[in-house]
Amino acid sequence: MSNTISIRKGLDIRLVGEATTEIKDIPVSKTVCLSPADFHGLIPKMVVKEGASVKVGDTVFFDKKNEKVKFVSPASGTIKEIVRAEKRRIVQIIIESDSKQTCKKFKVKKISDTTRDEMLDLLMESGIWPSVKQRPLDIIADPSNEPKGIFVSSFDSSPLAPDYSFILGEQMEQVQMGLNALNLLAEGKVHLSSRPNSAFSKMENVKHHTITGSHPAGNIGTQIHHIDPVNKGEFVWCINIQDVAAIGKLLQTGTVDAKKCIAITGSEISSPTYLNIHAGSSMSDILKDNVKGENVRYISGNVLTGDQKSIDDYIGYYHNQVTVIPEGNEYKFFLTTGWLGLGFDKFSNSRLFPTFLLPKSKKFVLDTNTNGEERAFVVTGELEKVFPFDILPMHLTKAAITDDIDGMENLGIYEVAPEDFALCEYVCTTKINIQEKIRQGLDLIASECM
Secondary structure, eight states, rough: OOEEEOOOOOOOHHHHHHSOOOOOEEESSSEEEGGGGGGGTOOEOOOOOTTTTOOOOOOOEETTTTTEEEEEEEOOEEEEEEEEGGOOOOOOOEEEOOOSSOOOOOOOOGGGGOOHHHHHHHHHHHGGGGGGGEEETTEEEOOSSSSSSEEESSSSTTTTOHHHHHHHTTTTHHHHHHHHHHHHTTTOEEEEEETOOOOGOOOOSSSSEEESSSSSTTTTHHHHHHOOOOTTOOOOEEEEEEHHHHHHHHHHHSSSOEEEEEESSSBSSOEEEEEEETTOOOOHTTTOOOOOSEEEEEESSTTTTOOEEEETTTOOOOOOEEEEEOSSSSSOOOTSSSSSSSOTTTSSSSSSSSGSSSSSOOBBOOOOOOOSSOOOOOOOOOHHOOSSSSSSSSHHHHHTTTOOHHHHHTGGGGGOOOGGGGGHHHOOOOOOHHHHHHHHHHHHHHHHHH
8 A cells, every 4th residue: 555645845846867768878988986975984004006907896995984884896806006195085986997807706595595684784795785874874775784674765866866767667576676775674664655656656565655746755855854853862774766676686586787877868968868877987988979069067975965077077876867968157148137137948947937938848048157246144044945844944954054053953964864854955146055055064973972
């Protein structure tokens, strides 16, 4: 029996450049990257040295705080370079791939014959565990904590997001095996959220929840808040539906499937589509001959929460999408496209521009220009319109800015992650980087209260 939840607050940003329903395969990149910077708060300890040979699934480094949490190579080949920053901090491990793509074999058993501890050890040894994140703090889940539930969202509502029903249409068996494995870790408390009439609504051994409404309806934080909120001292785990399928493949084959399907999107993409790639692939190989202009912003992820990259960089570990949009650093004539223009080409969450009269099917080409600089943080009521939590976003943000620990705890910091404030950051006229402030607040809570 499905529980239907209607999200009444939010905003769908309608952008040009949605991926077509076609999946293409590309060869493994000449070099792939495993970046400790993708894992917030991680202190890596290297296992291999430059020049060492690795297989898919071989351990490259582990978490210094918990040696059982391992990070494995997404491709077979040779460790080409270990890139370090200030104080010898490791920021990238570059792996030169070979043509064989040999995989390390792991010992697996039937789920019915596997204990919880054995499943945890398998997921950590195979390097899939970093895909499991926890609330509070939005970091890699601590396997020593007992979660009160595991949450899986089968859809993404962010701008130009990939369609997981399409991507995983032929992998439902592996998805079910992955969900069965998660049941071992949370004593049957696995929550699966889907859109109405989703293909995932037939999954077994989960508690189904049907979600309707605008973005951020697909955010796991929104779903947790409306299903089973997190209180101080409690933990919940969450994982992407593609990573659930990866667990199923591991149990089925005994090897790590380092491939995943991503959406190539954005108005500056010539042919928006889906690509099967290896994790950590280079942006140049992913976007080869598929970008219209030169003055563009490359984003690993979506436009609200993704990371800015260069064409010579690599896709992020947690990202299932690459977006390319115009860079907003060109002057606009104030009478036509500037602040005195009529705004028929502008998208707005308010009725400032006449485009609110156009049909909802109208899509827009937006650039990165913030149309203003950071200014005084004043109460406008804008944030509350797009924030579907029973939390005061303006007050919580102010508490995070001022390092007010008591204020953050009383206002619900344990429930949220930076991505939950992405829309707030988009609509806020003060131009403050709210996601960054929330992350700083979470780091303070982690150091002082956890």
